[in-house]
Amino acid sequence: MSIALIYPPFGGPHIPPFSIAALSGYLRAHDIPVSTIDANNEFYRWAFSPERLQSAVDYCEARTRELINSSGSRFREELELAVGIKNMADVVSAGDDLISFAEKSPHLPPSQLFRLFNIAGKITSFRYFPESLDVFFPGVNYRTEEDIYSSEDLLSAAERDGILTGFIDHITEKSEFGPDTVFVGLSVNFSHQIISALRIARAIKKKQPSVFILVGGMFITAHMTLITNPELFRHVDAFAFGDGEETLHELYIRLKDKKDWRDLPGIIHCRDNTVITNSERCPLDMDEITAPDYSGFDLDSYLISRKFMWLPYRLTRGCSWAKCTFCRTDLITYFQAASPDKQLKDLDKLMEQTGFRQFNFTDDECPPAVVDHLSESIIASGKKIFWSVSIRFERGISVERCKKWSKAGLKTVFMGLESFHDRILKKMKKGITAKSIEEALTSLRKAGIRVHVFMITGFPTETEEEAIEGYNRLVEHFRRGEIAGFIYSPFQILPGSPIAENISESGITSIDKSLYTNRDLPHPMYYFEAGGMPRQRVFELSAAFNNKLTIDYPSAGDIESLLSVKLPDKDIRGRLAAVHHIFSLTKMPYKHFLEDKTAN
Secondary structure: OEEEEEEOOOOOOOOOOHHHHHHHHHHHHOOOOEEEEEHHHHHHHHHOOHHHHHHHHHHHHHHHHHHHHOOOOEHHHHHHHHHHHHHHHHHHHHHHHOOOHHHHHHHOOHHHHHHHHHHHHHHHHHOOOOOEEEEEOOEEEEEOOOOOOOHHHHHHHHOOOHHHOOHHHHHHHHOOOOOOEEEEEEEOOOHHHHHHHHHHHHHHHHHOOOOEEEEEOHHHHHHOOOOOOHHHHOOOOEEEOOOOHHHHHHHHHHHHOOOOOOOOOOEEEEEOOEEEEOOOOOOOOHHHOOOOOOOOOOOOOOOOOHHHOOEEEOOEEOOOOOOOOOOOHHHHOOOEEOOHHHHHHHHHHHHHHHOOOEEEEEEEEEOHHHHHHHHHHHHHHOOOOEEEEEEOOOOOOOHHHHHHHHHOOEEEEEEEEEOOOHHHHHHHOOOOOHHHHHHHHHHHHHOOOEEEEEEEEOOOOOOHHHHHHHHHHHHHHHHOOOOOEEEEEEOOEOOOOHHHHOHHHOOEEEEOHHHHOOOOOOOOEOOEEEOOOOHHHHHHHHHHHOOOOOOOOOOHHHHHHHHOOOOOOOOHHHHHHHHHHHHHHOOOOOHHHHOOOEOO
16 A cells, blocks of 8 residues: 655756655655655656657747737737747747757756756747746746636636646556555645646546545645635545645555544545635654655656756754744744754765755755754764755854855855845844845855845835845845845735734735635735835836846847748837736736737
8 A cells, every 4th residue: 555646847847856755755764655756857858858849839930920910909819929929039049959958958057958948848838828837947937827826716727738738648647546556645835836736636536536635735735724615625635734744644544444534633625515624733843754765756867967956955944033024924933953963864864865965955944053053063074065055144144154154065045135225124024134134245255155145126115216226235246246146026915924914014005905806715915005116116126136127029020030921010029028028027817917908
């Protein structure tokens, strides 16, 4: 009797999934047979084969020609045309490398690989417009016409294959489950995976109705514990929230022994057409959690070479600070770190199992004190490893401290900077100042540690002048080599965050709830009024800061030469740029602006 764990598309294309590696490690340590299927990696390998990529390119060219020659002026068609032309321009720029890039991927430098990956994702998904797939390092951006925070829309999307057309049959045939499979677990960590998980669940149930299907992961924990729509259980027997190790263990025993499982903590199920959310499960002690097990993954099958792959591992759970007003503090308040001895023992096991010596510690936030203890243990052991970790900006990150981390093998840190203004940092309750940030950046640079930071644009009451000044300061540090990379995100009101619980105290004066009437799952909100910048300007600045407005649109002459057609509108470059600009900046599902609109 066994369990099958599946990691559905669409996740990052460059690493095996930590979630089902961690779960399988725990279950195997308790003598439960487990098979692991990285359907995410399988999808990229399947979709990006030379034959399918060539077919996708042919379709994109034919459909773009058709749209150019049509007389329609609906906004949807104008947008599809904009995407198609940009895709074809990218195909030409990629040259002969695109069609066979997946076969050559182990020999390509990461920058070239991810550029080709991105183009392949857009070309492959164009056949299913408005579904779209942007593949970027270190993740993906999957968008669809449906709203993932609406149970009705999720159910609608689950009933068709979309981008997964052909692949679902491939993966279900390849992973057909025998009579000894107690249940199938689908791990949904990101919003980009929930529709794929439900589509795969539907396909499995259609083929093998008796298979028990459980869907869990961070997305379920963050957004589905309050579900009330019984139709969500059409293809799923239960959802799981919180840490899954004990839930899977106990569910396996109950199902194997044919006993009732509906009272298990951490389970959401449906009885008599009523959704029931059981009690929360207490998290396991970090020292009781076994090391992740990557033995079920072919680490040479990924589209990135081993020498560029950093194996995921977790040092801590939760956040030691858990006070930031913008954050989902309801999910991260229980902080705990594994002991340094436990961490080193796990890393030894992973090195022996995989041969890897480079690790990415995937913590929400690892306090510098924990980094200190781990570094001291690594140095004392004489081990030679390389690692990256997410840490907090805080006072006391000195040059001496950073040099100790570097000596222990720390190469890169990821840090939530958010803002360079003390006024905004105070409103965020970050517990730091611009001065302490700059001191930490200087110390890390002197120790030779690369820094990637995360920024927020449009925090309530932030002015455009403050945002631009902060960006200019960031660029100064970038040019001095103190910041290696940065990502800007527009501020959003997250459910469960202190701001969401105290709207009146945040500076937010009103929220446009008309955009969210179809949503019955806890969801982020982007559109509201507050002192500072208008929201549309927030989206524009975020895109500008991330250099996303410098899209190289082809000229009319380039397009005519590329597709051998005569364009009716010589101002195509500006028109397509404007349409795609609107499209790329919106933070709402496509259906809010694809229906009943014209290009004018």
